[in-house]
Amino acid sequence: MIRKAFVMKVYPDKHDEYEKRHKKIWPEMVEELKNHGAHNYSIFLDKETNQLFAYLEIEDEEKWRKMAETDINQKWWTYMENVMETNSDKSPISKDLKEVFHME
Known part of the structure; x- marks a missing residue:
């Protein structure tokens, strides 16, 4: 497995909405994530900075x-565009993080 982590930002007044939408994530979205090799996907929110920290494990980068x-x-x-910072193609603005430590 390949471990990946990245950060994104949610709008300050959209914390609850972001969480609500993820609690009701579409089953077909979850299925497609799994079909593309995603496992152990978690997203955490820092309410003070509006920063989202995402972690997942993938089978293959491509x-x-x-x-x-x-x-x-x-x-x-498109559904998430109004609750978080996005690029012109509606993808979340995200920054990959470099792993510097791992313990099993």
């Missing part, structure tokens, strides 16, 4: 990159 091209992922990005 397989994971193709997730962005799926119809359901494009639909999810």
Whole structure:
């Protein structure tokens, strides 16, 4: 497994809405994430900075990159656009983090 972590930002007044939408994540979105090799996916919120920290494990980088091209992922990005910082293609603005320590 490949461990990945990244940060994003949610709008200050949208914390509850962001969480609500993820508590009711679409089953077809979860299925597609799994189909693209995602496991152990978690997102954490720092309410003081509005920063989201995401962690997941993937099977393969290329397989994971193709997730962005799926119809359901494009639909999810559109759905989430009004609650978080996004790029012009509606993808979340995100920054990958470098792993500097891991313990099993």
